[in-house]
Amino acid sequence: MSATITAEMRKEADLHHEAENAEQTARRLAAEPALRGKVVVPRVEWGLTGKSVMTAEFVRAAQLTDTARLAKMGLGTKEVMDLCCDLYGAMTFKWGWVHCDPREFVKDGGDAARHSLRRHRGLDC
Numbered sequence: 001m002s003a004t005i006t007a008e009m010r011k012e013a014d015l016h017h018e019a020e021n022a023e024q025t026a027r028r029l030a031a032e033p034a035l036r037g038k039v040v041v042p043r044v045e046w047g048l049t050g051k052s053v054m055t056a057e058f059v060r061a062a063q064l065t066d067t068a069r070l071a072k073m074g075l076g077t078k079e080v081m082d083l084c085c086d087l088y089g090a091m092t093f094k095w096g097w098v099h100c101d102p103r104e105f106v107k108d109g110g111d112a113a114r115h116s117l118r119r120h121r122g123l124d125c
Contacts, residue, residue: 015054019044022056028095039087 011017026041040059048055062069064084067077091098 014051016049016051019046019049019054019056022054025097028090028097032090032094034086035083035090038083 022041022044026043029035029039029041042056042059045055045057062073064070064077064080070077070080088098
């Protein structure tokens, strides 16, 4: 068991690996008709990414708990939560590829939920 935990902790600390996970998730989203164009994974800047640093494009966003800002963006909490449920449902039940460290935001100026993707784990089903 300690070998498994050690291996997972090393993966967690390897930000190059995390950047690869972000790109894999972006590909899955692009192939998912119900989520395509609604969920954004910030583009990885590979020239500035390595084992100890991950750099991605900046996406201006609002936290899901900032209901006043969501209202200013013309978004209701129900539609945002429905999108999050659709996203987590796809990750869990379709892809077996689950985001384990979620930081949800709603993209400013649009209707896309955005994840700052950091940690993923495939499901062994």
